Amino acid sequence: MSRRPLIAGNWKMHLTVAEAVQLAKALAETARNCPDRDVLIAPPFTALAAVCTAVAKSTLLVAAQNVAWEVQGAFTGEISPTMLTDLGIAWAIVGHSERRQIFGESSAMINRRIHGALGNALHPILCIGETLAERESEQTFTVLQQQIQEGLDQVTAEQMRTIVLAYEPVWAIGTGKTATKEQAQEVHAFIRGLLTAMYEKAVADSTRILYGGSVKPDNIDDLMQQADIDGVLVGGAALQVESFSRIICFQ
Numbered sequence: 001m002s003r004r005p006l007i008a009g010n011w012k013m014h015l016t017v018a019e020a021v022q023l024a025k026a027l028a029e030t031a032r033n034c035p036d037r038d039v040l041i042a043p044p045f046t047a048l049a050a051v052c053t054a055v056a057k058s059t060l061l062v063a064a065q066n067v068a069w070e071v072q073g074a075f076t077g078e079i080s081p082t083m084l085t086d087l088g089i090a091w092a093i094v095g096h097s098e099r100r101q102i103f104g105e106s107s108a109m110i111n112r113r114i115h116g117a118l119g120n121a122l123h124p125i126l127c128i129g130e131t132l133a134e135r136e137s138e139q140t141f142t143v144l145q146q147q148i149q150e151g152l153d154q155v156t157a158e159q160m161r162t163i164v165l166a167y168e169p170v171w172a173i174g175t176g177k178t179a180t181k182e183q184a185q186e187v188h189a190f191i192r193g194l195l196t197a198m199y200e201k202a203v204a205d206s207t208r209i210l211y212g213g214s215v216k217p218d219n220i221d222d223l224m225q226q227a228d229i230d231g232v233l234v235g236g237a238a239l240q241v242e243s244f245s246r247i248i249c250f251q
């Protein structure tokens, strides 16, 4: 089954509005030259409106880095799904390991965010991944299974059509230590098998599973050649036009 590649850049807490618009415009040009793949950027909240306007006529997809589960109310510091759709945004990252680890987001909270997104026409990118200690104690698959089952609790097969998963081993994020292509493929195949068990083969076969963690121009081609790697979620290397353009144009 062929799945359309998705190359996503998570800008995290970087860039001014002007810098974000400049980078987005340059990447829209790169994306235009690679029409056989989806290209997505996730700017910080402060730059979302300006970036959406700047790339409105391009194929570039724009995501928020998180999303609340309620549409309005007393939730200081949160951004609601309808505030995002109001800007024309159709995507949201949910459950990034930095949200889980630094800000203490639980699987239950992440599941609520997933439903908040799904209920308001946003495509969630659900992030999962094990820590170094969990990998070294051979708990990788147990941890991932729990994160996926809890994150996707009450998500239907129909809703799975709009969800993307991103496997990001915590030990590979921002460390320069990428998982080998074999390690990444092994986990992606496990995730696809789990989706088959949770839903059905057609759902597993059509779900895009991204890899994230120190993806760079020099490892993108090997990663994208793996059977179950359908794209990448890039942090550091997504902040420069040259490096992210090379990643977008993987061979």
Ligand SMILES: O=C[C@H](O)COP(=O)(O)O
Pocket: 010, 096, 168, 172, 173, 174, 175, 176, 212, 213, 214, 215, 233, 234, 235, 236, 237
């Ligand atoms: O969301 C992106 C990931 O956290 C990967 O970040 P990185 O490419 O800087 O390792």
